[in-house]
Amino acid sequence: MTAASFPAxxxxxxxxxxxxxxxxxxxxxxxxxxxxxxxxxxxxxxxxIFDYYFPLSVTVGGDPAASQDLHNETGLxxxxxxxxxxxxxxxxxxxxxxxxxxxxxHFRHALFPVTPRAVLRDAFAALRFRLPHHLGVYNAVQKTLxxxxxxxGVIMVLSGLAIWKPGQFQELAFLFGDFDTARLVHFLGxxxxxLFLLVHISLVxxxxxxxxTMFTGRARVHGDDMHAA
Amino acid sequence: MxxxxxxxxxxNSEAARLVERRAFLRGGLSLGALxxxxxxxxxxxxxxQAVLDRVxxxxxxxxxxxxxxxxxxxxxxxxxxxxxxxxxxxxGEDKVPKIDGGTYKLILSGLVESRRPWTLSxxxxxxQVSQIxxxxxxxxxSMIGKWTGVPFRAFLERIGADLTAKYVGFECxxxxxxxxxMASALHPQTLMTFKISDxxxxxxxxYPLKLRIPTKLGFKNPKWxxxxxxxxxxxxxxxxxxxxxxxxxx
Numbered sequence: 001m002t003a004a005s006f007p008a009x010x011x012x013x014x015x016x017x018x019x020x021x022x023x024x025x026x027x028x029x030x031x032x033x034x035x036x037x038x039x040x041x042x043x044x045x046x047x048x049i050f051d052y053y054f055p056l057s058v059t060v061g062g063d064p065a066a067s068q069d070l071h072n073e074t075g076l077x078x079x080x081x082x083x084x085x086x087x088x089x090x091x092x093x094x095x096x097x098x099x100x101x102x103x104x105x106h107f108r109h110a111l112f113p114v115t116p117r118a119v120l121r122d123a124f125a126a127l128r129f130r131l132p133h134h135l136g137v138y139n140a141v142q143k144t145l146x147x148x149x150x151x152x153g154v155i156m157v158l159s160g161l162a163i164w165k166p167g168q169f170q171e172l173a174f175l176f177g178d179f180d181t182a183r184l185v186h187f188l189g190x191x192x193x194x195l196f197l198l199v200h201i202s203l204v205x206x207x208x209x210x211x212x213t214m215f216t217g218r219a220r221v222h223g224d225d226m227h228a229a
Numbered sequence: 230m231x232x233x234x235x236x237x238x239x240x241n242s243e244a245a246r247l248v249e250r251r252a253f254l255r256g257g258l259s260l261g262a263l264x265x266x267x268x269x270x271x272x273x274x275x276x277x278q279a280v281l282d283r284v285x286x287x288x289x290x291x292x293x294x295x296x297x298x299x300x301x302x303x304x305x306x307x308x309x310x311x312x313x314x315x316x317x318x319x320x321g322e323d324k325v326p327k328i329d330g331g332t333y334k335l336i337l338s339g340l341v342e343s344r345r346p347w348t349l350s351x352x353x354x355x356x357q358v359s360q361i362x363x364x365x366x367x368x369x370x371s372m373i374g375k376w377t378g379v380p381f382r383a384f385l386e387r388i389g390a391d392l393t394a395k396y397v398g399f400e401c402x403x404x405x406x407x408x409x410x411m412a413s414a415l416h417p418q419t420l421m422t423f424k425i426s427d428x429x430x431x432x433x434x435x436y437p438l439k440l441r442i443p444t445k446l447g448f449k450n451p452k453w454x455x456x457x458x459x460x461x462x463x464x465x466x467x468x469x470x471x472x473x474x475x476x477x478x479x
Contacts, residue, residue, distance in 0.1 A: 043368075046369060047366065047369035072319065076367070076368065077471055077473050078281070080473065081284070081285055084284070088284070164479075166363070166365060167300070167303070167443070167444055167479040168297060170303055
């Protein structure tokens with residue numbers, strides 16, 4: 001970690017960790033991702049690539065019992081409606097986030113630089129439980145995970161477009177191989193995002209004071225934030 | 230991230246507190262929404278359903294704008310075409326309509342000059358083409374097949390259909406019904422098909438007449454067609470009225 005990115009505020013003061021745009025887009029994205037994954041699982045169930053079905057109770061998209069009563073299907077139609085509504089929320093919010101990240105310098109400050117050496121160093125430190133938490137500064141492992149999940153997000157939108165329009169966007173579908181491989185990529189991308197979320201949420205549980213910061217944007221500087229290095 | 234120089238000053242102002250509270254409330258609302266969404270009753274209220282239906286209509290318009298009437302869907306080689314195509318309907322194979330080709334008549338109505346019904350032999354006498362395309366199901370599976378029939382555009386021109394009308398609707402022997410936009414109906418790969426895998430459609434594949442429209446999802450390819458009409462009034466469809474997106478373009 002470079003000295004320039006280290007918070008220079010004295011202990012006891014409050015600093016802004018997350019800009020307002022990042023906080024708003026974070027929570028809108030959380031809602032959109034939740035709907036996309038939940039409804040995606042139900043859509044998957046109607047024709048799974050692998051012999052695995054997601055329990056209907058953890059899927060999103062209307063009341064399956066009502067769908068069963070009304071038209072003899074377990075809610076695929078409504079899950080599709082949720083999926084293709086939340087996609088607008090996801091994409092518009094994503095465009096705002098990426099534009100802000102690129103134009104404001106947020107990406108440059110928060111996610112770069114990240115070198116393989118730093119990743120290895122921080123990963124080893126984390127495994128020995130000796131990776132300190134620096135308020136408002138991401139360690140190299142975090143940076144890698146955030147950059148990785150953003151890249152997966154882009155792949156999810158592209159593979160999603162290829163599945164939605166394998167005809168009109170046939171070049172895009174061809175980029176993934178064909179319709180079936182685009183579906184596979186879309187599924188694997190979802191799996192990667194779910195794995196990321198498991199780590200992401202686990203870390204919030206381990207360091208709970210990061211949660212209110214994601215709402216207020218601000219955090220109090222502790223003594224140990226300063227000394228750990 | 231570097232601390233902002235103004236933070237200390239803003240922290241004490243009333244405005245900053247309001248912003249903070251609002252941000253917290255907003256976060257709380259989305260968290261609340263997350264927990265509510267898993268409940269079945271919330272996602273199926275009339276209000277929520279009305280919003281979803283409106284978004285689906287919006288998606289119809291977006292897809293109509295994305296639709297390129299000259300863009301051909303990918304075609305495949307004979308070797309890639311599945312010979313034993315999957316049977317698919319909302320009922321079991323034992324309930325497949327059995328239609329007598331000898332007495333069959335295709336009923337025409339709506340905005341067409343000639344509403345005279347067509348017999349099967351009259352339909353067979355029209356020039357036919359074959360194509361090998363991918364059938365994409367709304368459920369996610371897909372299958373490449375070979376279909377043979379009359380380009381739908383040629384038939385619509387033949388019967389003097391109003392090609393400026395908005396929709397073409399279909400009614401089927403099994404009670405199924407569907408409709409497509411005129412632009413997709415006129416697409417060069419849209420066929421009134423009589424054959425699959427070089428053989429006359431078996432009853433389970435829609436004998437005697439199926440619409441093969443590779444620019445749309447499978448459920449927009451009605452089988453056992455007995456009547457078709459041209460209209461400016463939105464006709465809907467069997468699955469479309471049950472929540473599937475109407476345009477359903479691929």
